[in-house]
Amino acid sequence: MEETKKLGNNHRKKILAAIIFSIIAVIGLIVVYFYVQYKNTHITTDDAFVDGHIHTVAAKVSGTVKAVYVDDNQFIKAGDLLVEIDPVDYDVKVNEAASGLSAENAKLSEMDARIESAKKQLAERRAAAEAARADLELQEANLRQAELDIRRAETLYKKDVVSKERYEKTTTQYNVTLAEVKAAQEQLKQAEKAAETQQAMVKQAAAARTSQLSLIQEKEAVLRAARLNYGYTKISAPSDGYITKKSVEGGNQIQAGQPLMAVVPLNDLWITANYKETELERVRPGQRVEIKVDTYPGEKLKGSVDSIMSGSGAVFSLFPPENATGNYVKVVQRVPVKIVLNKDADRQHILRVGMSVEPTVIVEAKDSQQGRNRKTDAERKD
Structure with a gap:
């Protein structure tokens, strides 16, 4: 009886173990299935x-740090002032550049006045040359008439139609007219030469003005650079973010290109x-x-x-x-x-x-x- 009971208990234990093993196996298979599914989709x-x-904030100009307005891990907005470099030296350079530009502009104004005066004188010289040319044309016309008169007088004198006095008077008039033509020619030559000389002076003044304009452009570039460097003494935030890796303090001497902090x-x-x-x-x-x-x-x-x-x-x-x-x-x-x-x-x-x-x-x-x-x-x- 006891042996039968003992065999029954062993049988039940085996069945229970088999059930537990089966449950564990099923759970394991389920876990493996879901794990495989998860690995296939994840x-x-x-x-x-x-x-x-990460925006690195660096100095664009060298100098002494006047003030630092932020600390590590501080939130800032784009455009906020971060660091200021002492601007005294750069302000002096701006003033020097502005003074140099003003001086060159004053020279340009003087040149413009001289060019205007030279152009007026050129107009006067050309007018004088035109007047001399007109006078020469008049004298040449008189000379042609005098030549006709002297030929006629000479012919008539040979035929004893006119007196010797009349003939000599006509000859004298011709010589006077010829002298006046030569004088008019010389006057025209001098007037044209004076006009050419004045024209050369105008061109020279215009060339000097062009050179002065180039010099003024150089001075303007120097002034722009000086103002730009002056503006670089104020370093602003490139974007919204947090300050990190700050390595600058007031009074530090910094160089252009030196990293000062980062904005994240x-x-x-x-x-x-x-x-x-x-x-x-x-x-x-x-x-x-x-x-x-x-x-x-x-x-x-x-x-x-x-x-x-x-x-x-x-x-x-x-x-x-x-x-x-x-x-x-x-x-x-x-x-x-x-x-x-x-x-x-x-x-x-x-x-x-x-x-x-x-x-x-x-x-x-x-x-x-x-x-x-x-x-x-x-x-x-x-």
């Missing part, structure tokens, strides 16, 4: 971090996730992404795939691999993927540039199936 990496724009805007952050190249066949721009932040375990942000970098991280490193030399060991490459956050996903600005995150790309079933099909086709070809 691509996760922990090689990811928060990225964003937190309203335009994204995620740079380095996925394995074997996982990228299923990643597409526009796919949904869930993002876990290591700093805030309870936070889960939403985003989407923006783009895939056109090369692996190794290619763009400072020392890219040289696989043509030495022993080659194949290593799975990682390719950066840019993930953008949904609008208002980080409304409280809890993210900081450089934070570690764990993004999960949610792959559609059809994309997953297409990826597997491409992989199978590639294996068949091999």
Whole structure:
């Protein structure tokens, strides 16, 4: 009786164990099934971090820092005054450049007055030359008439038609007219020469004015540069953001190009996730992404795939691999993927540039199936 009872208990234990094992196996299969389904539709990496724009604020001119108006981690708006350099030296240069420009402009005004006077004198010289030319034409006409008169008088004198006195008077008149023509010719020559000389003076003055204009342009450029450098003594924020890496204090002597601080805007952050190249066949721009932040375990942000970098991280490193030399060991490459956050996903600005995150790309079933099909086709070809 006891043996029968003992056998019954053992049988029940075996049945119970079998049931428990079956339940565990079913649960395991269910877990494996859902795990496989999850892996087929979710691509996760922990090689990811928060990225964003970092604006380096640097001095454009050298000098002594007069004042610093911000501190580390302070929020500022675009255009806010950050640093001021002592402007005294640059103000002096502006005044010197302005004085130099004024002096050259005054010289230009004097040149314009001289050119105007020279043009008036040129007009007078040309008028005198025209008058001399008209007088010469008149005297030449008189000479032609005198030549006719003397020929007629000579003919009549030989025929004793006119007296000797009349003939001599006509000859004298011809000689006088001839002398007047020569005098008019000389006067015209001198008048034309005076006009040419005055014309040359006008051209010379115009050339000097052109040179003066070039000099004025140089002085204007110097003044613009001086004013620009004076403006550079006030350094303003390039964008909204937070101050970081501030390395300047009042009284410091700084040089042009020296970095003073950085401005990090937190309203335009994204995620740079380095996925394995074997996982990228299923990643597409526009796919949904869930993002876990290591700093805030309870936070889960939403985003989407923006783009895939056109090369692996190794290619763009400072020392890219040289696989043509030495022993080659194949290593799975990682390719950066840019993930953008949904609008208002980080409304409280809890993210900081450089934070570690764990993004999960949610792959559609059809994309997953297409990826597997491409992989199978590639294996068949091999």
